Each structure stands twice: as structure tokens, then as C-alpha cells.
Amino acid sequence: MSKAASSIAKAARMRIIALPLTSEASNSGLHTYYHFQTPPPAKPKSDKSILKKATEKTAELWAAFGKAPEGSWKHRTFTLGERIMDRIEFEELSLKSMDPSLGPKLSKFGRSSVRLEEKGATPIPLIYPSFYERKTPPLLHLRSLLEKRTPKHQKGFYLWLLASPLTAPFILVPIIPNLPGFFCLWRSWHHYRAYKASSYLEGLVDKGAIHPESNAVLDKIYEEHQPASPSSSESSSGPNSKPPPDEDNGEERIVLSREAVPKVVGLFELPPSAASDLYRALDQTEHRLRKAQAQAQS
Secondary structure: OOHHHHHHHHHOOOEEEEEEOEOOHHHHOOOEEEEEEOOOOOOOOOOOOHHHHHHHHHHHHHHHHHOOOOOOHHHHHHHHHHHHHHHOOHHHHHHHOOOHHHOOOHHHHOOOOOOHHHHOOOOEEEEEOHHHHOOOOHHHHHHHHHHHHHHHHHHHHHHHHHHHHHHHHHHHOOOOOOHHHHHHHHHHHHHHHHHHHHHHHHHHHHOOOEEEEEOHHHHHHHHHOOOOOHHHHHHOOOHHHOOOOOOOOOOOOEOOOHHHHHHHHHHHOOOHHHHHHHHHHHHHHHHHHHHHHHHHHO
């Protein structure tokens, strides 16, 4: 099979890629980046929905803000918005990027009490490095994430939606649009997308539709691009100084380097946006670990 044909075959099936970012991820399930890969629509609709048109128009408007002259209120707004994006939890961004309508219908998998092979449905692979299952099954990590995220994003959707009318007085400000109102509606929509995706994934888990699969090539990427731990870098600078990703040395550490991101994206043929999301996840995780260490020392 040619590379192009192989890419089409992969794209025709939904799959989930779990990338643990820290040495404790295999134990707690925290600090794991998920990419939810769905196939493209079989027949693109010629007539776009109002929501789709509004989303595309907003994206075009936001891109125009980024191209505005430096120092202008549009460019300053764009810069502030990008900083806000970097502060949104990567777990939310990951869920929000998934469109449940492109995944298989939940009804396809029948009742939860019936075994998947009896339903005649193709399981959805949950791909992960092998060390991720040595302490806790990866499917339990995913279930735990969804149980926390579904109510959180449902609550966020309603809170930001209810807050939007409070920004009505900003309409009276001349020239500058009601940016606080737009922000509230945008955050509400963001939470809604994440909530719908999380609820859909919970349904897939409950029906036994997701099948964990370890990946040997992913193992190799982790081994070759694993950052050296601070203690090992002090004692030795050689390649053998790196402990295994799942080694518990008493301190949680990053196990996936930024240099590994292009390798992961290339292995699974992910879109360029996945690289940006994974870099953001690594940055946020490093910040969380530093904050946790500072609190432990205080």
C-alpha cells in the first residue's frame, strides 16, 4: 500500500493518542496529552450552517487583528488573546478540538452489556507508549479525565453564558467593539465544545468501544528524546544517564522533550496544529511542576 493510500486508510478511522508528559502520568493519569483524531467528513456539505459560517467569520476577523499595525488596539487585543489561549488548560483545548459528529455513532456499538465483537463494530484504538500501562490501565486514566472534565465544562458553559449579558454597558463605548462580551461568549462556546466531546467520549468508554493498544515506535521516540533528569545530568552527561520514563525517583519530571514533538506528529500524521497544542501542553506541565515544587518547599 502506498503512503497516500495508507494515510487515507488511517484517516477513515477514529483513534485516540495518549501521550504521557511526566514520570507520574502512568500512576495518576494526570499530565497526559490526548489527541482525538477523527476522520474527515465523507461528503462535505455545500451549504454551511449558521454556526459554521459565524465561526469561520470570527476566525478571519481574529486573523486580521493579528495583522494590524503594532501598537494599535487591534494588535494589542490579538496579543492579549494569544496569551489567554496559552493559559487555557491544554486538556480543555484537546477536547474542544474534537468534533463528535465526525466520530462513529454511539448507537453503532449497541448495549454496553454486549461484547464488542458481538456487536460487529470496529473498536476505536487508544494508542500509548507501553510504560503508560505498568501502574494503571490507560483506559482508566481516560475515564478519570472524562469524569472530571464533563461536569467542569458543563458548568463553565453556563457560567460564561450567564455572564455575557453583564457586559452590555460596554456597547456604549464608541469605536471599540464589546470585547468583554465577545470573550464571554467565546469562553462559553469553548466550554460547550469541550463538554460535548467529553460526554461523547464517556459514552464510547461506557459501551466498551475503545481498545487500548501500545505502540513500539512511540516507545522508541520516548527513549530517544527523553530529557535527562536533573540528578542524572549532574553525575553523567552520557546517553545512559537517562532513567527509564516510568522510573520513580521520588520527583515528578518531564519525560517527553520538545525535540520529540515533530517525531510524534510525523508518526501519526497529525495536523500542524497538533504540534502547537503539544508544545503548549509541555509548557503548562512544566509550569505546574515548578509551582508544585515551590509549594512543597514553602
